[in-house]
Amino acid sequence: MTTTELRQHFPQLQRTVYGKPLIYLDNAATSLRPQETIDKWTEISAQKTANLHRAVHRVATEATQEYEDTRKKVAEFINAADYKEVVFTSGATHSLNLTAWSLGEMLIGKGDEIIVSEAEHHSNLVPWQMLCGRKEATLKRLPVDQSGSVRTDLLQSLITPKTKILAIAHVSNVLGLVNPIQEIAEICGRNGVLTVVDGAQGIVHQRVDVQALGCDFYSFSGHKMYAAPGTGVLWGRKELLDKMPPLFGGGEMIETVKWQGSTWARVPQKFEAGTQNISGTPTLSPAIDIMRQMPESEEVKDYVYRTLSSEPGIRLFGVTDNIKLKVPVFSFSVEGAHHEDLALILDKMGIALRSGQMCAEPLMDRMGVTGMLRASFAPYNTMQEAEYFVSSLRKAIKMLK
Numbered sequence: 001m002t003t004t005e006l007r008q009h010f011p012q013l014q015r016t017v018y019g020k021p022l023i024y025l026d027n028a029a030t031s032l033r034p035q036e037t038i039d040k041w042t043e044i045s046a047q048k049t050a051n052l053h054r055a056v057h058r059v060a061t062e063a064t065q066e067y068e069d070t071r072k073k074v075a076e077f078i079n080a081a082d083y084k085e086v087v088f089t090s091g092a093t094h095s096l097n098l099t100a101w102s103l104g105e106m107l108i109g110k111g112d113e114i115i116v117s118e119a120e121h122h123s124n125l126v127p128w129q130m131l132c133g134r135k136e137a138t139l140k141r142l143p144v145d146q147s148g149s150v151r152t153d154l155l156q157s158l159i160t161p162k163t164k165i166l167a168i169a170h171v172s173n174v175l176g177l178v179n180p181i182q183e184i185a186e187i188c189g190r191n192g193v194l195t196v197v198d199g200a201q202g203i204v205h206q207r208v209d210v211q212a213l214g215c216d217f218y219s220f221s222g223h224k225m226y227a228a229p230g231t232g233v234l235w236g237r238k239e240l241l242d243k244m245p246p247l248f249g250g251g252e253m254i255e256t257v258k259w260q261g262s263t264w265a266r267v268p269q270k271f272e273a274g275t276q277n278i279s280g281t282p283t284l285s286p287a288i289d290i291m292r293q294m295p296e297s298e299e300v301k302d303y304v305y306r307t308l309s310s311e312p313g314i315r316l317f318g319v320t321d322n323i324k325l326k327v328p329v330f331s332f333s334v335e336g337a338h339h340e341d342l343a344l345i346l347d348k349m350g351i352a353l354r355s356g357q358m359c360a361e362p363l364m365d366r367m368g369v370t371g372m373l374r375a376s377f378a379p380y381n382t383m384q385e386a387e388y389f390v391s392s393l394r395k396a397i398k399m400l401k
């Protein structure tokens with residue numbers, strides 16, 4: 001599909017703001033929805049609403065079928081060995097909290113260690129802090145260098161016999177850098193450490209093969225990959241999921257319930273307590289279909305990277321010698337201009353981008369800034385939009401100086 005053809009699938013790209021065409025460059029926060037996602041949500045809400053896995057009636061069977069077919073499609077998309085390894089959640093934050101809590105119950109004791117990289121989104125840091133607080137375990141930091149690259153070379157020296165888990169993003173939501181998960185998982189595996197990957201940004205820009213990556217868990221959100229908000233996935237290796245305790249108790253996660261106690265359903269139902277996202281989760285299916293047809297041109301990314309990395313007065317974070325290891329997520333700060341002021345001016349020019357701490361406060365501290373501006377591109381963003389963004393940014397900077 002060409003970019004022009006792709007754009008026709010996204011109704012919001014037709015809208016204007018302040019009388020100007022909307023240039024949506026906040027895709028790392030949430031992507032836009034294609035008509036196919038909206039249609040799937042509407043079809044299930046209008047015609048196939050019934051609770052899942054419970055009743056024997058016709059509509060319940062159809063709703064359950066949509067949901068379970070989606071599980072198989074997601075499993076195939078990420079090359080899971082077994083579709084039962086796909087647990088549906090409300091998003092990456094839910095998936096990571098579920099992983100941290102459940103692994104923590106199973107694995108972590110006083111004095112154990114968990115390693116987290118310095119470039120993590122709060123969703124892949126705070127749950128581990130909470131776990132360490134609960135279990136009197138130690139949180140260790142895998143540092144990043146001045147450009148934001150994770151110091152993988154230091155990993156082996158951080159691991160001790162007490163280290164049980166390492167948690168890291170596949171792709172940083174601030175720096176746009178792809179972490180070498182295969183290499184990291186290999187080091188961890190050799191040392192008996194489980195690798196938990198936050199794939200919230202990775203799934204959007206990389207072809208994910210969880211078996212080839214060699215990690216133990218991989219989490220992501222539907223809303224960043226063109227599906228409905230409130231949808232998400234936790235993939236985990238089945239032998240681990242089988243052993244892990246459920247986080248929530250309630251309907252459909254049980255095998256039997258007696259006054260004396262309960263037993264749990266098999267995975268994935270063990271982790272899907274209560275009524276699930278009946279209309280939302282199946283939107284992952286058309287989202288995957290459209291992702292498979294998206295153009296793969298790197299022209300926009302190369303242009304924005306080249307421009308921002310050489311523009312006087314702009315400090316681009318996440319610079320790299322190998323542009324192949326960067327996705328089109330560009331965070332930067334501008335000398336003498338506050339990020340919020342620039343974002344407000346650019347908004348008036350029709351450009352939606354993110355400003356602030358990007359849910360990664362420790363990384364802001366590491367980079368010595370209070371916040372940044374972030375322009376994040378999707379395959380429906382055009383070269384003209386990128387050029388308009390660059391010229392608008394230059395204008396906005398001039399206005400503030």
Ligand SMILES: Cc1ncc(COP(=O)(O)O)c(C=O)c1O
Binds near residue numbers: 093171200221223
């Ligand atoms: C790297 C990363 N991890 C986790 C999250 C949390 O995702 P959600 O808010 O969809 O749960 C985000 C969202 O921005 C993210 O970029």
